[in-house]
Amino acid sequence: MALPIYASPMQKTWYYTFRVICGLVFFFLVFPIMVIIPLSFNAQDFFTFTPEMLAFKSEGYSFKHYDDFFTNQDWQHALKNSLRIAPMATVLSVSFGTLAAIGLSQSHVPFRRAIMAIMISPMIVPLIISASGMYFFYSRIGLQGTYAGVVLAHAVLGVPFVIITVTATLVGFDKSLTRAAANMGAGPVRTFFKIQMPLILPGVISGGLFAFITSFDEVVVVLFVGSAGQKTLPWQMFTGLREQISPTILAVATILIAMSIILLTTLELLRRRSERLRGMSPG
C-alpha cells in the first residue's frame, strides 16, 4: 500500500495518520512486555524506574532478582514441577491428538462434526468451569491433588491445539503417497512412520509446542486440581501477584519472554519448512 506520487495532501495526511495510529497500537501490544525486561534488572525492590536506572548508572542495575529465582526453594520447586508436568501432558495430547486427526481426515467418518466439536470444546469452555468440574470429578475418582490428575487435565486442554494444527497440515496431504507405499508392499505402520509422519511432522511439532505452552502457562486448572505438591511456575507467580508481590516475578517473566521468543522463532521456521515441502513459496 505505497502512497502514489499523485496523492493529494488530504490523502498524504491520512496516510501518515494511519501509520501513526498503527504504530501506537503496535506500541500498545509490545511495550508492556518489553518494559518488564529492564525493570527485572532493578537493583531496588521497586516496580518502577529508579533515578539511577534512568541515568544508566551501573549501580542502578543488578542480577539480584535472578539470584533470588535460582536460589529460592519455592521458585525452584515450582520450576521443577512445571518441567515435570508440561512434557508429560504434551506427549499425551500429541499422541492422542495426532492419531485422532489422522482418523478424522479420512473421508467416511460418521458424526464427524459432533466428534470435532467435542474434541475442540476444552479450548472453548471457560477454564474456570473446566477447573471446577475437574475438581469435583477428580476428587471422586481420587485423582485430585495428584501428579497424574494434573497431567491428565493439562493433556486434555492441549488436545484441541494438536487437532487443529495437524488437521491443517493434513489438508494438503497427497493421499496417493500412502497408496503408493502400500502398493510397494509397506504395511500400514511402516507407511505411517516412513511416509505420513515426516510430511505432517511440522504440524505435529507446532501442535506439540502449543500443547506444551498451554500446560506450561496454565494456572486455573492446576489451582483446583493440584495440591501444594504440584505447585507450578504460573501458580507461584499467581500467588505472588495476588499476595506479596516480589520483584522476582519480573525476573521470571523475563525468562519466560525469552522462552516465548525461542518458541516463536521455532514455529516460524517450521511454517516456512512446511510450506516449502508442500511446494508453496515461503512468504
Place this chain on the structure above:
Amino acid sequence: MLIAPLLFFVLLTFIAPIGDMLFRSVENNIVSDTLPRTVKVLSNWDSKTGIAPDEEVFEALALDLKLAVKSKLHTKLGSRLNYEKTGISSLIRQTGRKVKKLDIEATPSFKAAFEKMNKKWMDPAIWQTIQQFSSKYTDGYFLAAADLTRAADGIQSVDEDKKIYFKLFVRTLYMSLGITFMCILLGYPIAFLLATLPMRTSNVLMILVLLPFWTSLLVRTSAWKVLLQNQGVINDFLVWIGIIADGNRLELINNVTGTVIAMTHILLPFMILPLYSVMKTIPPTYMRAAKSMGANDFMAFRRVYFPQSIPGIGAGSILVFILAIGYYITPEIVGGTKGVFISNRIAYHISSSLNWGLGAALGAILLVVVLALYWLYDKFVGIDNVKLG
C-alpha cells in the same frame, strides 16, 4: 478407529467432569441423608397451617440428630441449610450439643424438649425450609444464582440489595462487550495494514502481534500490574511530564479500567489473526476498480472493502467475546472488587465459601451462554477453520 482413544480420553477427563459439575448444581442429598426419619414423617406435615409439626416429627429429629452429632454430620447439614435461611446453622449446632445429652428413653415430650433447647424450633419457617430441601434434587441453587428465592407463597426475587448475581452477569456481559469493541477498534487498522503491506514487511510486523500471543498470560498480567499501579510506570511518567499532579495519580488498577485495559491487550491478537486471514482474501483489485469508477478513498473503503471484511469482524468478535466472558486470572489480579467477572465469583464459591452447589449453578449458566456462542461460531465460521498463529 483411530479416533476412539482420544474420544474416550476427552470424554473421561473433560466431559465427565463437566457433567459432574452440572449434577452438583442440582444435587441435594445432604438433608435426606442426614435426617432420613425426619424427612419421612415431615412429608405429611402441611406447611400452610402455620404451626410447628407434631410430636412424631420431633421424635424423629431427636433420633436423627443424635446420630448425626455422633458422626459430626450435623455441621454440614447446618451450613447447607444456612444457604437457604440464615440462622439455621447456629440453631443446629447449638441443638446438636444439647441433643447429645438428651436421654431418648426418658423424654416424655420431644416437642417440649426442643422448645426448651431453642424457641426457634417452634417457628414453622424453619420446618418449611427443611421440608423444601428434603428432596434429592433441588432447583434452589439455580434460583439463588438468578437472585430468586422460594418463599411461602411461591418464587419471588430477593431484596434489591441482595441481588448480586444478576448484576454480576450483566457486568460480565457489558465488560466483555466493551473489551470486544476495543479489540475491533484497535485490531482493525492493524489487520488492514498487515493485509495490504508487501509480504516481507507484513511478516516482520506480524511478529509484533504474535509475540504477545505467545507470551505467558501471567507475564502479561504482571506487566500490567507493574504498569498500572499507583506508583507504577504509567503514573510516574505522567507525573514526570507534568500532565497530572503527584497528589492525584490516576486510579488505573483494581477497577473496571484496569480489567478492560489489560484484557484488551491480552485478547487483541485473537481479533487481529482472524481479521487478517479474512482481509488477506479480499483482492486489492476491487478497491482499485471502485476508485477507477469514481469513488473516493473513503467511499471505496466503506462500500467495497468494509462489507467484505465483516466475516472477519464477526469471527474475531465471537472468539474474543467467548474468551473474555470466562476470564478468571486477569480480573482477579487487576480487577479489584469492581472489575471482577462471574468466573471470580464461581472460584470464590468453590474454593473459599465452599457453597459448591451455587458455584456449580453459576458455572452451568455461564456454560450455557458460552456454548450458545460456540454454536454461533461453528455455524458462521466453522470450527475446522480456526487458525492458530
